[in-house]
Each structure stands twice: as structure tokens, then as C-alpha cells.
Amino acid sequence: MTVAPYSRNAKTFFAQYQSLSFEQVHSDWLSQFDQKAGLALDVGAGSGRDAGALAARGWDVVAVEPAARLRELGQGATRSQSIHWVDDQLPDLSKIRKLSYRFDLILVSAVWMHIPPSDRERAFRILTELLAPGGMLVITLRHGPGDGERVFYDVSREELESFAKRRALIPLPLPVGRKKDELQRDEVSWETLAFRLADDGTGALPTVRHIIVNDNKSSTYKLGLLRTLVRIADGAPGLALKRTDDWVDIPLGAVGLFWIMLYHPLVLRHQLRQAPGSRGYSFATADFFKLQSFTPLDFRVGMSLSADVAPVVLRAIKAACRNILDNPANYTTWPGSNRTVFEGGSARMTIKKAPVRLDKATLSRFGTFRVPSFLWDAFSRYACWIEPAIVSEWIELMGSWDLRYSMDEYHRGLQWVEGRRDTSAVRQMINQQLETGRVECVWTAKNLKATRFDVDHCFPWSRWNNNDLWNLMPSTHTANASKSEKLPGDLLLKEAHPRVVNWWEQAIVGSSREEQFFSEAEASLPLLGQERTLEGVFEGMLQQRLRLKTNLQLAEWLGV
Known part of the structure; x- marks a missing residue:
């Protein structure tokens, strides 16, 4: 042009x-x-x-x-x-x-x-x-x-x-x-x-329904892969490596990591059967069982792992990746065809006893997984409808293999473990900053030293489970209560821009949390150009705000 x-x-x-x-x-x-x-x-x-x-x-x-x-x-x-x-x-x-x-x-x-x-x-x-x-x-x-x-x-x-x-x-x-x-x-x-x-026109939703309901299943693995991909597309779109007309490439390690986060509570905490009979699971190696004392929150995207823990987690991810390529990815096919829906390939990697951060670069070392572009878009846009359908079918499968458990137990096992509202780390950061200086409410510019304060999820937790550092804002109690579960309006968020960036500069940049901050933002925000700058993160927030408003039809908050 x-x-x-x-x-x-x-x-x-x-x-x-x-x-x-x-x-x-x-x-x-x-x-x-x-x-x-x-x-x-x-x-x-x-x-x-x-x-x-x-x-x-x-x-x-x-x-x-x-x-x-x-x-x-x-x-x-x-x-x-x-x-x-x-x-x-x-x-x-x-x-x-x-x-x-x-x-x-x-x-x-x-x-x-x-x-x-x-x-x-x-x-x-x-x-x-x-x-x-x-x-x-x-x-x-x-x-x-x-x-x-x-x-x-x-x-x-x-x-x-x-x-x-x-x-x-x-x-x-x-x-x-x-x-x-x-x-x-x-x-x-x-x-x-x-x-x-006139309608969706892509054929994505009938394909998803086929995989959920109609496709033959000898285990929950196909549902596990589908839910894993929905979780990444909805909650970590920034992990996408490349997009063409036909495919979206994502790190194979991200698929393995989210897979472990799904199956960790099901197998290690609730002992719920994921296949008929008493056979084991090909992904559940000795390293997977060593994660018994951890929660999935300990190894989510952006977290730093010590030299003792890192090799265990990385080997568990590697085993999960191998299982995903050999089983659900290999047997999930287009309706009426033997052609696979997904593609993927592993890469050779050496796992050392050294600290590591579970960021985009690390997860890319495992290889690449490919999702058809129109399915990726459906996972992103319709996650709030697709995921409950997957969970419902998953519960029905588990119930057909083991009648000992109640519906409540199945639901608890399938609850996404990141689904716990946690603002404690940022509350501690605010208190530390108030000991030596001023912290402003991002919405009202009031000094929090002289008033009761809260930690506000900029994008409401109840509608989009995200505890990332970039999403947690210092706020007066009054402003937080007024905002409640609403999405900040576009102009209000833009008006708050200097205070938001100032908070990040004040509490995060130059601290031990800086790498975590950017790694989380890189994964969960659609950052244009993948800029590791505060302005890049804020631009990603503006885009994510619009994405949430469009996909979830959230009510907007225009200020106190």
C-alpha cells in the first residue's frame, strides 16, 4: 500500500x-x-x-x-x-x-x-x-x-x-x-x-463442540488439551509466538505448564481417575509426584524457581509435552477425517540445576505447538462459554469411571487453581512505600497515608482471574468499593496513566519484582511489539480492557 x-x-x-x-x-x-x-x-x-x-x-x-x-x-x-x-x-x-x-x-x-x-x-x-x-x-x-x-x-x-x-x-x-x-x-x-x-461463519464452534462432546475419548486428555489451550488464549494471549493466516504458534512448554496446573489438583490432591481402570498416566512421572507439596500457584507463568525446584518442574513440563504430542494432539482430528486438528514439535533442551524463570523464553525452549487461527480466536472470544462446556463433559467422564465421589468433589478438582484472589504481596509493597513516602490512589490521586486503602484489581477479579502485579493498583477504600466488579472506562484509565506508571516506577522498577512484573505482563497482555517498557505494558492494558469489554460485556466504571 x-x-x-x-x-x-x-x-x-x-x-x-x-x-x-x-x-x-x-x-x-x-x-x-x-x-x-x-x-x-x-x-x-x-x-x-x-x-x-x-x-x-x-x-x-x-x-x-x-x-x-x-x-x-x-x-x-x-x-x-x-x-x-x-x-x-x-x-x-x-x-x-x-x-x-x-x-x-x-x-x-x-x-x-x-x-x-x-x-x-x-x-x-x-x-x-x-x-x-x-x-x-x-x-x-x-x-x-x-x-x-x-x-x-x-x-x-x-x-x-x-x-x-x-x-x-x-x-x-x-x-x-x-x-x-x-x-x-x-x-x-x-x-x-x-x-x-449473518453468523460466526468460521465453523470454529461446531469444531469445538465435536471435540468436547462427540470425539471418542479413552481418557480426559483431549478435554485437558482443549481446556489448556482455552486458558492460554484467554488468560495468556501474549505467549503467542507467531500468527499466520492459518496458524497461531505458541510455546510447547506453555501447553505443558498449563496442563500440569490442570492435572496437579485432580491427580495429586483429589486422586480422581482420569481414565478407566487402574493404569497410570504417561505424563505423571516421578517429577510430577515430587510437586505434591506445591500448589500450581508456585509454578505459574512469570514465577522464578530456585536451583533445587527448577529441574523438577522443567522435567515435569517436558514429560507433559511429550504426552500431549503423543496422545491428545495426535488423536484429536477433524470431523469425519483422520487429519489432526493441532500440530506440534519438541526441541532438544538441556535441563540444568540452576534457577530459572517460567517466562516466554524459557517455555519456548521445549518446542512449538500450533493451533488453527480460527480456533484460537474462538478460544479467546468465547472462553466464558467453552470452558464450562469442557468442565461439564469432564465431570461426566470421571463420573462414568468412578462412582465414589460427589459432584462437588469433581467441581473442586476441576477448579482452576489460580482462582484465588490474592493482593497480599502488593499490600505489603504499599505499606513499605508509605513508610518512606507518598503513595497515590491511581483513581483519585489521594495520598493513601491519610486514608484507608485497598488493593484494586484494575480488571475485576470476579470476571477475569488475574493476580499479576501490573493488574493490582493502590486505591482508596471508597474508590475500590465504588468500582466493585466494573471495568474502568477507557478515558478514566487513560487519565490514570501517569499515576499507574508512577506506581510501577516507585514500587517495582529496580526491585526484585521487576522481572516477574514484565514476565507476567508479557504473557497475559496483548503487547504490540512485545515491548518490555512501562509504556508498552500500559498500552497492553488499554488493549486488554477493550478485549474484556467486548468479549465479556462488562459494565464500565467512570470514577467516584
């Missing part, structure tokens, strides 16, 4: 775009515009005019603009609105796809003529995969010659209609024919097409 001219002449283009109103440019499709606000993607957002108009109507907007100088001007003009700006572009939209959002509206205005014809079908497919069920895709087509500096390709209504038919999109009734250019250029005209996605 042509990008350089838009940066080089940013001020000229900014003024040109701002000279027209959203209603002038988009009158053709506004009659189809849903009055109910949702999540919108503005591709090629330019000056931010359209993104700003959508935000003013109550929409949360992700604005994509690859031209750096134009993006800076757009950000400046929309700074007070709920708009997230991202440096990305068609046909890939690689950064946007990493976030696993589904958009209720995607606007591609004055962009399509920049995309080479050979890239268009793929670009259209990617756009449709980003649509939420019932979502609308609007594309405006520019007809007319180039200007000598920017590259324009011929575009046609027929091309887009053929793409839409292949992707099962429903065309919306809009005025047919070309519209005069609002900037009064006689040689330029415009055409608008809009489409709606």
Missing part, C-alpha cells in the same frame, strides 16, 4: 479530510447504521474524522493508520475520545488480528484502491474474519486517476460482491451508482458497498 506520501504531506491531507463531515462522506450507508453502539474498526483512519464521529456516537473505536505523521495528527485530534490508534495496514492487519477482537462495524474508507488486486481477496477474507456475528463491513471505492504521487489501482463493485458471496456475507441495500466527489474533483467519483455477517 502507498504510505509514504501520507506521512510526507500529513498536514495537507489532515486539513483536507477534516474539511468534510462524517455525514457528508458516508450518507450512502448511514441508513443501515445500527443505533446500538459497539466495537468499531476504522481501517485507514487518516485524520481521525470518522473514528471521532463514531466515538461521539458511543462506539469504542480501534483506528488503524500506517502513516506515522498522519496518525500523530489524528491521535492529537481525538485524544479526549475512546479511540485506540494502531500502526497497522491491509492486507495483513497483523497487529489487529493478534488482539482477537470481533468488530460490530468495520469501515474501510478511501483505502481499497491502494491494495494491489493480487492481495484483495485475502484482505477481504481477513476483514470478514474480524467481524462479529451480525457485524457490518463498509467499503468505499474511489474511481478516478491517480495524482502522480500515490498509487491507485482500478476497483469495481463486481469484485467486492464476488468476494462477499464466497464469504457468505449478506449485501445491504444501498444506492447503486457513483456519487460525486465532495471535494469537487470532476475526475473522481465514489461508490459504497456494505455487507453483514
